[in-house]
Amino acid sequence: MIHLRSLLLLFYLQLAGLCLQAQMSGQWGDQGNGTYVNPVLPADYSDLDAIRVGEDYYAISSTMQFSPGMVVLHSKDLVNWEIIGHVVDDLRRISPQLNWDRMNCYGKGIWAGSIRYYKNKFWVYFGTPDDGFFMSSATNPAGPWEPVHQLWKVRGWDDCCSFCDDDGQLYFIATNFALDPKSNKKYNIHLFKMTPDGKSLIMASDSIIHQSHGSEANKLYKINGLYYHYFSEVKPEGRVIMMERSKSICGPWEIRQLNHVDKSKDKEPNQGGLMQLKNGQWWFFTHHGSSDWEGRTASLLPVTWVNGWPIIGEVGADTIGRMVWTAQKPIILQKQKIKIQTDDDFNSKTLLPQWEWNYQPRADKWSLHDHKGFLRLYAFKPINPNEHKKILLRAGNTITQRSMRTKANIVTVKIDITGMADGQYAGLTHFSTTSYSSLGIKQGNGTRKLVYSSNDADSVGIQIVGNFIWLQSSWDYQGNNRYGYSLDGKNFVPFSGTTQLTWGSYRGDRVGIFNFNSKDEKGYVDVDFFRYRYSK
Structure with missing residues (x-):
């Protein structure tokens, strides 16, 4: 493992000059020579989550007050992406404030969520700060999606994820960012069991698995028999990526920081999804939490497993990751026709999915x-x-x-x-x-x-x-x-x-x-x- 990290470090140093040149010139995405430059999507694709199903990759991104809501992306190589649809066709099912005659939800509406594939369906769960948690499912990620269902009407929660264990038991994890007077912690991460249909929480199963200031971006995974709880947390250096692991989903949890951030340079990658390729490699598709006028853009980072922890980005001497701006593409395809759609001559019977x-x-x-x-x-x-x-x-x-x-x-x-x-x-x-x-x-x-x-x-x-x-x-x-x-x-x-x-x-x-x-x-x-x- 040390030898692998040394080779990776040498590779990143060789690409450092290309990386700086690419950032200064505004390069992005697939470079056509087997490499790519971050961001791979230089626009506002915030609050990402991503999964692999077979040889395809799917991601979702929050949309707040825009309709249709919760955009769905597709890729064959994790670098080139296309828009294939949305989860929520009618925002009024979430709140009347999201309708054209109210327009009271700037900065609110559909926040971060998760996309998962189990029980032969795609499942998306997401929250809004004022209306609670919602879910939908579909057999085709391009849709149609089931009419959005309110999982729990509640205020002051965010960043949820569903999880299906090996025995079929469904779980739900989310952050409550209201002040807890007992612990004086502002962010409590809760774990619930769900009913078999995934449409209700079992409230009696509620447990808090982590408490800190600014803990969000929750995801749950089971890898090689261990449970991994991914989240982000505010540290003095900025918002960083964290991970807990345990032999039991009930804990106790061992905790580890996965990356360092330089807020002035790498814009705090955090929300995102871990994915394993068919060849065994791991990658992380993420947004940048700090933003300029373009919004929170999307980047792809390599993942190196070190002592059972998925370290994101370039692995430092302290075995903690750093941002990577340029790397080899994870998958090389002979023909690549996927790209983010823009043009429209309005000859279709329905609006194209970029709108x-x-x-x-x-x-x-x-x-x-x-x-x-x-x-x-x-x-x-x-x-x-x-x-x-x-x-x-x-x-x-x-x-x-x-x-x-x-x-x-x-x-x-x-x-x-x-x-x-x-x-x-x-x-x-x-x-x-x-x-x-x-x-x-x-x-x-x-x-x-x-x-x-x-x-x-x-x-x-x-x-x-x-x-x-x-x-x-x-x-x-x-x-x-x-x-x-x-x-x-x-x-x-x-x-x-x-x-x-x-x-x-x-x-x-x-x-x-x-x-x-x-x-x-x-x-x-x-x-x-x-x-x-x-x-x-």
């Missing part, structure tokens, strides 16, 4: 059928339209994708504005809860004008007399964004200064298409296409 609405959409206000080959967005009033404070965050017909942090990014949309009405504003936007900007068409007194808006301050441009407008947003690795427009789809004119993309409420920047009317429920736009070009 998520900001909150549960109003079902009668959008259509893929009313104008074939177009996405029609009908306008309606935002909540409290006269307040004019971050009005876009209160407008219920915004459809979004994640903004990626690559060297060069260009989004172009073509919109038919024939059906617009007075009071309507529609176009292209970037937003978080910290800030937003948009470029679109506003109509008043029968006149349509180009309008750039940044945090409620408008700049009015030319009058638009044609039926089509092409809008464009481009941003760089630092998140400096500029908008432009075209009247013919070929020649684009810059319109706006540079704005800085931001993150807020635990979410990275979103790029999207919006449409609302601050006066009446009148007007619509037809979106012909959405094209997103990003660099490797």
Whole structure:
């Protein structure tokens, strides 16, 4: 084992120069030469968990107020991923506050969860800070998933995981982050048994298996006859990865720190999933807990077993792991066609899986059928339209994708504005809860004008007399964004200064298409296409 660690250390040192060069140039993901650069997903894929089933890998990522909720990812090599679906099709089953007419859950909604495969099904459990824990199952991870079921209505809990033991007994683990007056500990990790259908907790089985400040990201595994409880914990150096192990799921537990963090450099990898490949290798798919405007991105880290502990990343002399930015791919495939989807010409009968609405959409206000080959967005009033404070965050017909942090990014949309009405504003936007900007068409007194808006301050441009407008947003690795427009789809004119993309409420920047009317429920736009070009 010492010899293996020495070889790994030598390999990582050889790649250190490549790693620094890759970070500075904005490289990411599959490099096409048998290596990869972290992050493998340079966008907001937060609160990850991942599993292997046969020769396929599946992951889930939290979505908070976006709908459909809890995105499901698929990969064949752990480096290249695609979006295949979502677990929750209707957020109203979780809370009415997640609907278009409430919009009160920024920073809340669907938090971290777990994905597991047992009893011939995929099982996803997750929590919300205000509404408790929920679950669903499916025979196909792309869906359909069973209507989400409330496991336990409770407040102040998070980061849950289900576990099926060898005898078929189901368990559930989660963190209660309310203050315990007896122990003065703010985070207590509880273990429960579940009923055989996985839809109820056996409350009498409740036990606390760990207490500390900031203990979250729970996962349970059974490996070589031992139970392993994975979690993260706040230490003076930052949030680190921890592990407990025991011969019995009831304990006693032996504890170990698995990695060190440098908050200024590696952004605290923590939430994630351990996976063993068919060849026996182990890997860890994780998000980075500290974030910039792109949100909490996803990275893949090698795992080395040292004295029965899965050390994550480069193994140091103290047998504790460090962040790895560049490594050899775990699986080399001859043909690799999987990638994160972006483009849409709206010719499908259903929305493609990369799309998520900001909150549960109003079902009668959008259509893929009313104008074939177009996405029609009908306008309606935002909540409290006269307040004019971050009005876009209160407008219920915004459809979004994640903004990626690559060297060069260009989004172009073509919109038919024939059906617009007075009071309507529609176009292209970037937003978080910290800030937003948009470029679109506003109509008043029968006149349509180009309008750039940044945090409620408008700049009015030319009058638009044609039926089509092409809008464009481009941003760089630092998140400096500029908008432009075209009247013919070929020649684009810059319109706006540079704005800085931001993150807020635990979410990275979103790029999207919006449409609302601050006066009446009148007007619509037809979106012909959405094209997103990003660099490797």
